[in-house]
Amino acid sequence: MKVPFHRPFIGDEEIQEVVDTLKSGWLTTGPKVKKFEQAFSEYTGAKHAIAVNSCTAALHLSLAGLGIGPSDVVITTPYTFVATAEAIQYVGARPVFVDIKESDFNIDPVKIEEYLSSGANKELRTRALMPVHMAGQACDMNAIMAIAQKYNLHVVEDAAHCTEGWLENYQGEKAKVGTIGDATCFSFYATKNITTGEGGMLTTDNEELAEKVRILALHGMSRDAWKRYTAEGSWYYEIVAQGYKYNLTDIGAALGLVQLKKVEKMHALREKYAKLLTREFVDLQEIIVPTESPNVRHAWHLFLLRLQLDKLKISRNEFINKLQERGIQTSVHFIPLNLQPYFQQTFGYKKGDFPVAESVYESVISLPFFPSMTEEEVGYVAKCVKEITRNHI
Numbered sequence: 001m002k003v004p005f006h007r008p009f010i011g012d013e014e015i016q017e018v019v020d021t022l023k024s025g026w027l028t029t030g031p032k033v034k035k036f037e038q039a040f041s042e043y044t045g046a047k048h049a050i051a052v053n054s055c056t057a058a059l060h061l062s063l064a065g066l067g068i069g070p071s072d073v074v075i076t077t078p079y080t081f082v083a084t085a086e087a088i089q090y091v092g093a094r095p096v097f098v099d100i101k102e103s104d105f106n107i108d109p110v111k112i113e114e115y116l117s118s119g120a121n122k123e124l125r126t127r128a129l130m131p132v133h134m135a136g137q138a139c140d141m142n143a144i145m146a147i148a149q150k151y152n153l154h155v156v157e158d159a160a161h162c163t164e165g166w167l168e169n170y171q172g173e174k175a176k177v178g179t180i181g182d183a184t185c186f187s188f189y190a191t192k193n194i195t196t197g198e199g200g201m202l203t204t205d206n207e208e209l210a211e212k213v214r215i216l217a218l219h220g221m222s223r224d225a226w227k228r229y230t231a232e233g234s235w236y237y238e239i240v241a242q243g244y245k246y247n248l249t250d251i252g253a254a255l256g257l258v259q260l261k262k263v264e265k266m267h268a269l270r271e272k273y274a275k276l277l278t279r280e281f282v283d284l285q286e287i288i289v290p291t292e293s294p295n296v297r298h299a300w301h302l303f304l305l306r307l308q309l310d311k312l313k314i315s316r317n318e319f320i321n322k323l324q325e326r327g328i329q330t331s332v333h334f335i336p337l338n339l340q341p342y343f344q345q346t347f348g349y350k351k352g353d354f355p356v357a358e359s360v361y362e363s364v365i366s367l368p369f370f371p372s373m374t375e376e377e378v379g380y381v382a383k384c385v386k387e388i389t390r391n392h393i
């Protein structure tokens, strides 16, 4: 049996909707984008949802819209995709990494406070926190928002993995991801929980920020450019800021509209497969399954298996090769950014700076885990993982 790392969950409905867009005569940002934004705003409960062409763009626009720039610091995690730190640099700010928690691989609020009270980088102002909801499990946003309030910082969430997530706030109320920080950024990249091929969404409850972001996302034009070509618009526009070209197409939004309708159905499958895999591995002391934090709804973007390397006679890389030999494609999320040459050369980060992130990285494998998997495929993955583990105790 061959199991790919990912296979899209696209049905006739998505195809119909995209064909409808192609036949409509309107391909770029237009009525479908508006509908997708409205639907996403309803789904998350956020006041404003602004569709863009990637999560990276959403992260960049959030920081730009909040006025973060040169000689500012943004605190984030080294255990993320490079896009998070790149977006910080797009506005000229400096990414400062703090280590993660062993339990959920999310940024450790205790270490954020340690950095803030340490007096490091005194010549620079820390302006924002950029937590990443790793694998789909929300960070400890209650602690993070409290720190932000105490130090007067903005919060921009990288929710690329966390479209379906929520957590309970201190009042015991359900706080949906997308309604917590100043801005939240979602990814609709091909492998994410819902997809538009390439795409992203920025949500915020802040009207002023939303207005700024809309302008920045389309060349700094003062009004929706797509209206220029409709009966309600005119040819006239003003450039009021240095903007970017970050708008989503109606073709992408058509896909997103249908995907969003299916998001809870797909999430139910993700949850089901997570439970299935967890049950299969429960007796194995040599591997650690993902833990679910209490009072958090896991979006289950990734299933991160950790090997107890001291109990195994096989390395993580060899384990991956053994799975490959059995036709199973895996991945590793993520290589900590302090191990990447660019971040070492630019900011002086080095191996050893973030022991938790590094030890998680050395022992982690992302299994194939997606809603279009069959139960047979999930069973085969579980069987192979158990076999390889038992052969190397």
Ligand SMILES: *Cc1c(COP(=O)(O)O)cnc(C)c1O
Residues within 6 Å of the ligand: 053, 054, 055, 056, 057, 080, 081, 083, 084, 132, 158, 160, 161, 186, 187, 188, 189, 199, 200
């Ligand atoms: C995928 C991903 C991004 C970037 O998303 P794009 O839509 O491809 O720009 C950012 N952060 C994390 C954690 C991701 O996994």
